[in-house]
Amino acid sequence: MKNEKRDWADDGYVSVPYWLYTDPEVYQNELERIWYGDHWLYCGLEVEVPDIGSFRTMTLGERPVIMIRSSATEISVVENRCGHRGTKVVWTRSGKALDLTCPYHQWSFDLKGCLLGVPLRRGVKGEGGMPKDFKASDRNLRQLKVEVVNGVVWASFSVRTPSFRDYLGPKMWRHYERIFSGRKLRVVGYSRQRINGNWKLMLENNKDAYHGALLHAFFATFGLFRPDQKSAMEMDDTGRHACITSVMAQGGANAIAAALPGFNSALKLKDPRLVQAVKELDGEETMGASTVFPSVVLLQQVNSLHTRQIVPRDAGSFDFIWTYFGFDDDDEEMRNRRIRHANLFGPAGFVSADDAEVIRMVQQGFEHASQEGFALNLMGGREIATATNMASETTIRGMYRYYRQLMDL
Numbered sequence: 001m002k003n004e005k006r007d008w009a010d011d012g013y014v015s016v017p018y019w020l021y022t023d024p025e026v027y028q029n030e031l032e033r034i035w036y037g038d039h040w041l042y043c044g045l046e047v048e049v050p051d052i053g054s055f056r057t058m059t060l061g062e063r064p065v066i067m068i069r070s071s072a073t074e075i076s077v078v079e080n081r082c083g084h085r086g087t088k089v090v091w092t093r094s095g096k097a098l099d100l101t102c103p104y105h106q107w108s109f110d111l112k113g114c115l116l117g118v119p120l121r122r123g124v125k126g127e128g129g130m131p132k133d134f135k136a137s138d139r140n141l142r143q144l145k146v147e148v149v150n151g152v153v154w155a156s157f158s159v160r161t162p163s164f165r166d167y168l169g170p171k172m173w174r175h176y177e178r179i180f181s182g183r184k185l186r187v188v189g190y191s192r193q194r195i196n197g198n199w200k201l202m203l204e205n206n207k208d209a210y211h212g213a214l215l216h217a218f219f220a221t222f223g224l225f226r227p228d229q230k231s232a233m234e235m236d237d238t239g240r241h242a243c244i245t246s247v248m249a250q251g252g253a254n255a256i257a258a259a260l261p262g263f264n265s266a267l268k269l270k271d272p273r274l275v276q277a278v279k280e281l282d283g284e285e286t287m288g289a290s291t292v293f294p295s296v297v298l299l300q301q302v303n304s305l306h307t308r309q310i311v312p313r314d315a316g317s318f319d320f321i322w323t324y325f326g327f328d329d330d331d332e333e334m335r336n337r338r339i340r341h342a343n344l345f346g347p348a349g350f351v352s353a354d355d356a357e358v359i360r361m362v363q364q365g366f367e368h369a370s371q372e373g374f375a376l377n378l379m380g381g382r383e384i385a386t387a388t389n390m391a392s393e394t395t396i397r398g399m400y401r402y403y404r405q406l407m408d409l
């Protein structure tokens, strides 16, 4: 894929060319090598499919799939593409089924996607029908490789993908286990939005602690995330995954907070419970944002726990799906607190609305100069290593080191 049009400087992943976010050919290659390659993709939470036959449909990369509880002990993820002529077999977002029957010619599949029945298979009055050499097992729904890890369902289109825990690596596992310890989860709610930007921008945004207190006036003003806080940015050995953590600042304004452009000490919340959290997870961190490449962000901030799933649509847009959850044994007060804290996030959140808007504007900037411009990731220097401050873009450099090798660019 190297050609003149696609120059990418060899400067330690400090600069990332705009065409990486706008070129449809690059995007197609990403689907093949990343989304359909040796990577685990987030599907959902195990509790979303509680009974045998419970299912949810979703899109991984651009491919529609069905996540379904296929037995008491097993969850299957199968492509939602009929073995007959490729139509979607299941059209609803969620439900419960005894089998999966395609609306077009009513071919039916069992809960693992194996073809059970073909209407008129033996023809009508001895005429027509399928020839004798037709083998139903050749036309099953394609099964993905699946792992359910502490209540989260992961799938991969590639059989070569290593175990999820190895894929994540030990440094990231610590952050994963902090939220997903195995304690039974309960879904609090969902929100969905379409964002007109390249899908990689959302991973960058969630690896980027630098913008947290600068873009998000709400964070700065109410002390949830500020540069004077103790923080860390860690990656797995490949650099593709990262976790940003911070410990909430105690007290009100100080010199660093007061210097932030969005900080306004005169602002007070009418309902301070919006940012009042109770400690519930291990460790001193009050915030943790893990990007699990390429499909999801796992986030804890105050008492909001949620997953943010990325569904690419084309080079310039993606869908972003939020699943808010808590624990099954939460008391009513905690359940209400999680709902209250969810106001910070999602498409209209006091904080997250800023991210969608800024990503849209970044994409526009890229499109206007796609052949000449490049984004700069120089904060914190050129190296790719754990950082213990927020003034670094090391995690973005880490992702592009991995990406560049994988994409052969």
Ligand code: FES
Pocket (backbone or CB within 6 Å): 082, 083, 084, 085, 086, 087, 102, 103, 104, 105, 106, 107
């Ligand atoms: S396309 Fe599904 S049964 Fe014909």
Ligand SMILES: [Fe+2]
Pocket (backbone or CB within 6 Å): 205, 211, 212, 215, 216, 355
């Ligand atoms: Fe943000």
